[in-house]
Amino acid sequence: MENKSDLNRIVIALGGNALGNTPKEQQRKVEMAAKSLVDLISQGNEILICHGNGPQVGMINLAFEEGSKSNDKIVPMELPESIAMSQGYIGYHLQKAIKKELYDKKMPWHVATVVTQIEVDEEDEAFQDPKKPIGSFYTKREAEQLIAENEGLIMKEDAGRGYRRMVPSPLPKNIVEKECIINMLDNEFIVIACGGGGIPVVKNNSGEYKGVPAVIDKDFASAKLADAIDADYLFILTAVDKVSINWGRPNQKDLDSITVKEAEKYCKEGHFASGSMLPKVKAAIKFVKGGKGRRAVIASLEKASLIMQGKNGTVVHS
Numbered sequence: 001m002e003n004k005s006d007l008n009r010i011v012i013a014l015g016g017n018a019l020g021n022t023p024k025e026q027q028r029k030v031e032m033a034a035k036s037l038v039d040l041i042s043q044g045n046e047i048l049i050c051h052g053n054g055p056q057v058g059m060i061n062l063a064f065e066e067g068s069k070s071n072d073k074i075v076p077m078e079l080p081e082s083i084a085m086s087q088g089y090i091g092y093h094l095q096k097a098i099k100k101e102l103y104d105k106k107m108p109w110h111v112a113t114v115v116t117q118i119e120v121d122e123e124d125e126a127f128q129d130p131k132k133p134i135g136s137f138y139t140k141r142e143a144e145q146l147i148a149e150n151e152g153l154i155m156k157e158d159a160g161r162g163y164r165r166m167v168p169s170p171l172p173k174n175i176v177e178k179e180c181i182i183n184m185l186d187n188e189f190i191v192i193a194c195g196g197g198g199i200p201v202v203k204n205n206s207g208e209y210k211g212v213p214a215v216i217d218k219d220f221a222s223a224k225l226a227d228a229i230d231a232d233y234l235f236i237l238t239a240v241d242k243v244s245i246n247w248g249r250p251n252q253k254d255l256d257s258i259t260v261k262e263a264e265k266y267c268k269e270g271h272f273a274s275g276s277m278l279p280k281v282k283a284a285i286k287f288v289k290g291g292k293g294r295r296a297v298i299a300s301l302e303k304a305s306l307i308m309q310g311k312n313g314t315v316v317h318s
């Protein structure tokens with residue numbers, strides 16, 4: 001093991017693309033991702049992994065809801081518990097795949113998942129305007145029927161991909177298990193934390209945390225995590241090699257490297273879709289602005305090991 005002070009500390013946010021749509025597909029995709037992740041350690045980095053859960057948390061929540069309608073032995077599962085379940089089974093697949101890679105490469109690291117709670121503000125305006133898509137995609141007609149049958153259900157169009165259920169997505173304020181995570185990181189653990197953006201909680205006057213019905217964006221949660229552990233880099237890994245301006249148009253331009261100022265300007269000009277690329281760029285800006293010398297890279301998961309050589313991704317810097 002190298003001297004730990006020589007290692008770059010990287011928080012890696014894995015997008016839904018890394019996880020697939022079914023547990024089987026997830027296991028296969030995670031095995032591929034594990035190779036790139038462990039390669040980053042071989043290159044002299046220390047990594048901490050955060051992941052999305054939009055499709056998974058929607059599926060878990062819906063399964064219990066539907067099951068409870070026809071079977072009195074099944075009860076509905078609230079969103080905080082559904083998020084905790086998603087952290088558990090996604091963490092399990094990541095742990096299994098990473099452990100195998102570490103074994104094959106004879107590397108002495110450990111890997112573990114921390115079920116993570118994140119404090120949010122009860123007054124966050126997101127609670128009045130549910131904007132986070134979860135679960136599967138539906139047609140307009142299916143969505144209208146579901147809304148008619150389920151009181152309080154909100155479904156909206158998600159970035160041209162179909163209709164999805166929308167839930168509140170407050171900003172992350174404080175990672176409750178922060179000290180556990182730092183301790184494990186300091187003891188040669190690859191930590192999987194803040195999965196699905198973390199379980200959103202609020203603290204009452206007697207110091208007790210209570211789960212609230214929302215899903216935090218994992219891009220913002222990973223920026224919060226990267227800030228909390230004073231990471232050198234935040235990698236947001238998704239399906240595209242680079243962030244583009246004029247995305248999808250004939251004059252599309254892929255960006256190699258942008259300053260925070262340029263990124264802010266592009267956000268204002270509307271270059272990034274709100275449910276997909278915009279939170280990534282905003283999370284990158286937040287992280288880079290929070291400390292000297294920090295860099296964020298939005299890149300393709302499949303080529304993660306090429307990021308440090310500048311062959312993959314858009315770098316956001318100060």
Ligand SMILES: Nc1ncnc2c1ncn2[C@@H]1O[C@H](COP(=O)(O)OP(=O)(O)O)[C@@H](O)[C@H]1O
Nearest residue numbers: 015016017238239240243244247271273276277
């Ligand atoms: N300006 C842009 N540049 C690149 N990709 C963009 C842009 N705007 C929207 N996208 C889309 O956003 C996607 C990433 O968002 P999403 O699929 O929600 O991420 P995740 O991998 O976290 O699930 C890209 O694969 C691309 O299809």
Ligand SMILES: NC(=O)OP(=O)(O)O
Nearest residue numbers: 052053054196217218
């Ligand atoms: N929690 C969250 O942001 O999940 P996705 O990245 O899958 O939307």
